Amino acid sequence: MPTHANFRTETTQLPPLQQGEALVKTTYLSVDPYMRGRMSEAKSYVPPYQIDAVMGGGAVGEVLESKSDTLKPGDTVVGELGWQTHAVVSADRLHKVNTDLAPVTTALGLLGITxxxxxxxxxxxxxxxxxxxxxxxxxxxxxxxxxxxxxxxxxxxxxxxxxxxxxxxxxxxxxxxxxxxxxxxxxxxxxxxxxxxxxxxxxxxxxxxxxxxxxxxxxxxxxxxxxxxxxxxxxxxxxxxxxxxxxxxxxxxxxxxxxxxxMDYAQRFPEGVKQLAKWYGEGRLKSEETVVDGFDKTVDAFLGLFTGANLGKQLVRV
Incomplete structure (x- = not known):
């Protein structure tokens, strides 16, 4: 069972933006059971996390600065930002979130990978x-x-x-x-x-x-x-x-x-999102989330997955 001793928090200086990148301020982090598997060096379907590197994971955030033609400041995006309050990310690894379709958190849950x-x-x-x-x-x-x-x-x-x-x-x-x-x-x-x-x-x-x-x-x-x-x-x-x-x-x-x-179904994601959004819009699918407030509570939220503390999607409001 992971503990707080397996993690540490660091404050670092982000690199300057390069062409095609965006600076994103994280608003919601996703914590998920699969992350436990990546904390092991055993062979799996994705590489293990690296010691002394940022803990990877999906997140929703707001673009603060952009050197990309596809993103502008104020855009809401979802992507693999990791457990960070801010991240410099290549724009081609981010997807805009249609905030008119559903609450922004559904991009990490009902209308996202979940x-x-x-x-x-x-x-x-x-x-x-x-x-x-x-x-x-x-x-x-x-x-x-x-x-x-x-x-x-x-x-x-x-x-x-x-x-x-x-x-x-x-x-x-x-x-x-x-x-x-x-x-x-x-x-x-x-x-x-x-x-x-x-x-x-x-x-x-x-x-x-x-x-x-x-x-x-x-x-x-x-x-x-x-x-x-x-x-x-x-x-x-x-x-x-x-x-x-x-x-x-x-x-x-x-x-x-x-x-x-x-990810085997990546080419069919638009098909899945379209159907899920249709059912959601018709009121036939409900989205339930457990939200923990504070970036400093991220590890607590993650550990809670293994004791059943969450109902529905476990998120951290940064």
Missing amino acids: GLTAYFGLVDICDPKPNETVVVSGAAGAVGMVVGQIAKILGCTVIGIAGSDEKVAYLQDELGFDHAINYKTTENMYKAIKQACPGGVDVYFDNVGGTISDAVLGNISDGARISICGQIALYNLTQADVGPRAQTPILIHRAMMKGFII
């Missing part, structure tokens, strides 16, 4: 059909709650798994999930899922891995589709994980399990 992860991970990989049963782990997290809402829009029965009674109530009462399970107070997850999904689990969107996913895999239906988005239950383990093997239920039920990385 929403796109939910959209393509569910719709493209799992192809849910009306009346099918969809189970989402980490359902009260940023990606999970969007997955569940999209599944409801597509006519599915949706079961969410979360870590508190308050989150369970939110999923059911505010987002319209058909049922939600508090894994922290449920003694037998296998039985709880079986009871909630008497016809089996047709689609499983996996954000957590571990024993929760073991319980879901024991309840999949014939032809089930499983999308592997995250494994947050395993990120801080100090030794190799050992558990039931997935191959047997996948074979018996002729199921499909696929991992994905959202």
